[in-house]
Amino acid sequence: MPLGTLDRTAPPFFKQGPSALSTLVFFAALALFLMVADARLGITPPLRMAISxxxxxxxxxxxxxxxxxxGGLGYLQTVQSAQQMEDTARQQMLQQSQRANQVEELLLENGRLRALLALRPRLTVPEQAAEVLxxxxxxxTRRVIIDRGMLQDVAVGSPVIDEAGVLGQVTRVHPFLAEVTLLVERDYAIPVLNTRTGARSVAYGNPASDLDGxxxxxxxxxxADVQGGDxxxxxxVDGVYPAGLPVAKVDRVERRADSAFARIxxxxxxxxxxxxxxxxLQPLSEQLPPRPAATPATPQGAAVAGAPRGKPAAGAARPVAAGAAPAPAAGTPAAAVAGTGAARSAAAASTAGSRLATPPDTAPASAAAARKPALVAPAASAPAPAAARAPSATPRAAPATRAAAQL
Known part of the structure; x- marks a missing residue:
């Protein structure tokens, strides 16, 4: 057959469709329409749900x-981990059984010793469960709210613990709720005891130390004898937390040569x-015995203990009224006392005569001074010797002579 007579047209089954450019334009327009319809018209969600x-x-x-x-791999891993946990639990149970036997013996010994020393029994602290809301x-601040309040007998200062240790302390109470300040609150202080060494110290909250504080x-x-893991x-000792509650574990100790204190x-x-x-928990202070009343301080200058009240000490001077002769001191002769009394009587008589003769506006200063009661203040120190305070045996007639001269 000559080549020019061959039919070069495609068979009906392999006939070519539209051109590639037409196909691209059609599908691009369809995609654009579906995107607009999905975003604006809301037509595609029902279709998508039906297909799904x-x-x-x-x-x-x-x-x-x-x-x-x-599931098969998880089952095998679970069985293996369960067997390991069972072995670990058996070992811990054996250790705990040995410790339990020792604890029973120690409790009996402690009870006998406390009874022998007549010590007060340990306090039992009432407690109630709560849930953090x-x-x-x-x-x-680092605080949480719990579902117990004033109506459930929750008081300010009540310790709050969880299954691992001390969580914080109640700082504010509402009728149905209470606020608990966590231990990691800034500068929150709690007295602690190192179980390894028995040393007491105070732990302070530091929220910036770690991620969780x-x-x-x-x-x-x-x-100081402090190691990691203590x-x-x-x-x-603070009267708030019962003794023996776990608080924290020492993570690291930093000792520097330029500081006298360690950072723990x-x-x-x-x-x-x-x-x-x-x-x-109920605050421990509500179960402790009341503190003794404080003894008032003795004011300065108070009477000496043992001396009867209302009676002056021996040798102390007493107030003397105007015109009255002072009491004679111990050891003064009777003649000297009599002479002194006579002289004072004469002086008083002459003074009275001068008052009658002199007008009121020209009264001498001595008369005004005589009208004032001569009071002698009690001596605060030890009394002077009797010989030093004894009046002279010779009568003093100088005031009487001057008064007679004026008359």
Whole structure:
């Protein structure tokens, strides 16, 4: 067959469609329409939901093999971890059983010793369960709100603990709610006891120490016996927290040559973030015996203890009225006393005569001074010797002579 007679047209089955450019323009316009319809008209969501509902069984069937493989691997891992946990729990149970036997013996011995020394029995602190509702809205404080308040006998100062240790303390009480300040609040102080050494100290809150906050022991000497891993418990000396509650564990100790104090960072035992269920304890101060009343201080210049009140001490001077002769001192001769009395009587008589003869406006200053009662203040110090205070035996007639001359 000659080549020019061949039919070069495509068979009907392999006939070519529209051109590539036409196809591109059509599908681009369709995509643009679907995007506009999905964003503006809201036509596609029902269609999408229908397609998703139809394809859901197929998706589940396709995912079943993957779920079976994951379930099998998880089962094997769970069995292996369960066996390891069982072995660990058995070992811990054996250790705890040995410690329990020792604790029973120690409790009996402690009871006998306390009875022998007649010590007061340990206090039992009442407690009640509570649930943490939410954190305080203030972002600058570390507080939580619990669902117990004044109507449930929650008081300010009540300690709050969780399953791991001390969480904080109640600082504000409402009728149905209460605010609990966490241990990591800035400068929050709690007395602690190092269980390894028995040394007492004070732990302060430091919210910037770690991500969740922590505690630090301040004013501890660089040579203090504190190591990483030491457990700190409440000492019970503050009258708020019962003794023996876990507080924190020492994380690291920083000792520097240029400082006399060490920086001791601690990690709280309780969960400062995510605590859900807690226990509210009654403050220890409500169960302690009352403190003795303070003895009032003795004012300065008070009477000496042992001396009877209302009676002057021996040798102390007494007030003397005007014109009256003072009492004779011990050891003064009787003649000297009599002479002195006569002289004073004569002086008083002459003074009275001068008052009658002299007008009131020209009265001498001596008469005005004589009208004032001559009071002698009591001596605050030791009395002078009797010989030093004894009046002269010779009568003093000088005032009487001057008065007679004026008359």
């Amino acid at each position: 509902t139809v394809l859901y069984p197929l998706e589940r069937i396709a995912l079943q093999p993957v779920a079976w493989v994951r 939410y954190d305080a809205p203030d972002p600058y 922590g505690l630090e022991l301040r004013f501890m000497p660089s040579a 457990v700190l418990t409440t000492s019970g 960072h601690c990690i709280p035992m309780a969960r400062m973030e995510g605590a859900r269920h807690v226990m509210v």
